[in-house]
Amino acid sequence: ASASASAAAPPAAAGAGGxxxxxxxxxxxxxxxxxxxxxxxxxxxxMQFQGxxxxxxxxxxxxxxxxxxxxxxxxxxxxxxxxxxxxxxSNLGPGFAHPQMINVQLTDLFTEPPRIQIAYTHQGRxxxxxxxxxxxxxxxxQPVVCNRDQFFGVWGRINGPPNEITQVFKGKGPVDPAxxxxxxxxxxxxxxxxxxxxxxxxxxxxxLATATAGEVxxxxxxxxxxxxxxxxxxxxxxxxxxSAATRxxxxxxxxxxx
Numbered sequence: 001a002s003a004s005a006s007a008a009a010p011p012a013a014a015g016a017g018g019x020x021x022x023x024x025x026x027x028x029x030x031x032x033x034x035x036x037x038x039x040x041x042x043x044x045x046x047m048q049f050q051g052x053x054x055x056x057x058x059x060x061x062x063x064x065x066x067x068x069x070x071x072x073x074x075x076x077x078x079x080x081x082x083x084x085x086x087x088x089x090s091n092l093g094p095g096f097a098h099p100q101m102i103n104v105q106l107t108d109l110f111t112e113p114p115r116i117q118i119a120y121t122h123q124g125r126x127x128x129x130x131x132x133x134x135x136x137x138x139x140x141x142q143p144v145v146c147n148r149d150q151f152f153g154v155w156g157r158i159n160g161p162p163n164e165i166t167q168v169f170k171g172k173g174p175v176d177p178a179x180x181x182x183x184x185x186x187x188x189x190x191x192x193x194x195x196x197x198x199x200x201x202x203x204x205x206x207x208l209a210t211a212t213a214g215e216v217x218x219x220x221x222x223x224x225x226x227x228x229x230x231x232x233x234x235x236x237x238x239x240x241x242x243s244a245a246t247r248x249x250x251x252x253x254x255x256x257x258x
């Protein structure tokens with residue numbers, strides 16, 4: 001259907017800078033920000049997750065004084081999660097924005113963020129954009145605050161790959177304890193005090209309720225070496241996909257490029 005935008009666009013949201021990959025990484029630890037931006041179109045994301053369900057609102061903003069035509073949204077089929085997307089209008093007037101709601105259901109565990117494809121025409125030029133939705137398993141997690149005995153009760157039950165993953169890596173910059181805590185909180189892990197006797201190390205815990213694998217318990221420990229700007233990450237969860245997803249988020253946020 002042909003439609004113009006429902007409301008004039010406000011100034012661009014925070015987090016508009018950086019590459020598309022950097023924006024995706026940032027949104028994996030946040031529930032709002034810019035997912036994509038080019039000279040004509042900005043796509044902003046706002047998300048909510050609870051239990052097995054999530055809602056992702058994409059807001060398409062025409063940044064220019066010329067119309068965007070032929071706007072199309074394609075959702076390639078994926079086994080999980082289950083996605084149901086509202087349609088987008090074919091036209092977006094100059095300076096206007098349109099919201100699109102995408103409902104997400106965790107029907108099964110998954111490894112890759114879902115793909116979406118956006119196509120449009122602006123001033124006679126056709127554009128095709130292939131993106132990933134900022135949806136990963138940790139988005140559905142719940143932080144777990146526990147004591148030392150509870151933490152090591154889970155820790156001691158999970159040993160060896162693929163449920164246990166250890167990764168040593170160099171950081172992008174100096175070790176920043178406040179930034180590490182923000183990252184853990186953004187991953188839906190609860191940072192835990194007084195678990196590790198070394199105050200330079202970090203421990204955290206979370207759980208994931210699933211429809212197919214029951215409750216998945218997740219614990220991690222991050223050892224830091226400030227002088228070398230280095231980390232040793234150990235992740236233990238009761239499902240290997242959660243272990244892999246947790247490691248990937250940490251590496252995307254903290255690790256220096258290979």
